[in-house]
Amino acid sequence: MRSGLAEAVIPFMFRLVDGPLPLDELAVYVAARSEPAKPGRHWSDYVGRKPQAVKETGHLSLVAFCQPCDVVELWFDRNPNDQLQLIWLLDYLRSHPEILAKARLRLIAFDLITEDANSIAKSLPHIPTIGVTADELETASMAWQAYAAPTPETCAELVHRDLNALLMLRPALIDLLAELPSISTGLGATEIRFLELIARGYEGTNALFHLRSLRRTRVFNEWELGWLLQGLALGPRPAVAGA
Structure with missing residues (x-):
């Protein structure tokens, strides 16, 4: 927002690397706002310096809010938690082809949290974008199902498959698997x-x-x-x- 690169920036605050997956909270976050929902549980609650469009349509579901947008860019860096958020979101958007048709994935090779806004703006022309195709969707869905499985065997097998559609996913999965308890020490x-x-x-x-x-x-x-x-x-x- 500070760099003037987008009309609205919608952050995903969920931590998916530790503990039970917050599937119910994720569903509430992207759904239309319901009156009993507590503050901070809806996507519109975290949009900084809310533009008029968010003020007027912040009660909508995330998909409905994105309907009139010309472009929907997905910015998720190489951090393992970011990559998990990305595969969850792509899996969720599989049933919304009208949003995917205007979606572009930015290949972010730096930490979005620590990078200076001016640096991001200057480097933007050099940050490649790709369209979201069936390859990205299939890879994301396969990876999310493997990660959400009750045991890690499927996820461990996944790193030996073709994940080139999402270039930062395999290193993230390897890092996540390394945090499982060692069979010799019990430590990650x-x-x-x-x-x-x-x-x-x-x-x-x-x-x-x-x-x-x-x-x-x-x-x-x-x-x-x-x-x-x-x-x-x-x-x-x-x-x-x-x-």
Whole structure:
């Protein structure tokens, strides 16, 4: 919005990398607003600096709001949670071909949360866009069904299939699978990396949480990292200790 690249920006705030999938909340988010819905549960609640169009039609479903738009761009970066949001949204939009006909997928190779708005505006001509075709939809639906399965076998098999329609999906799935408990230690990739960094003297949460290039894992946010660290410290046989 600050860059003047869109009339309305609709964020997806859901975390899909940890815990049960919030399927009911996702359904409410994109549906037409219902009176009992609590504030913050509908897509229109999070549109910053609401343009007049959102003020007048914010009660509509997301699909109905997008109907009169000329172009609907999907901006999801390479972060695993973003890629999960993308495959869920594409799977949802499969039954709305009128929206898909005007949809374009931006191939974002940077972190949307941390990138400066001016930098985004300047780099826009160099950010490729692709139309959403049957290949993207089939890949997204296959990946979402695999991720939503009760056990990870299908998801593990998926990384060996052709996922080239969504170029950032395979690395995201590999990162997610790495966070499953190891058969030898019971720990995921981030937990193991925490122990390695602490053993090397990185004791503060600032270093453990924010030095991403040092940690080299990218699945969890700060709150989720905190829960992982707490689990390492508060188990019956703590892996870490200290104030």
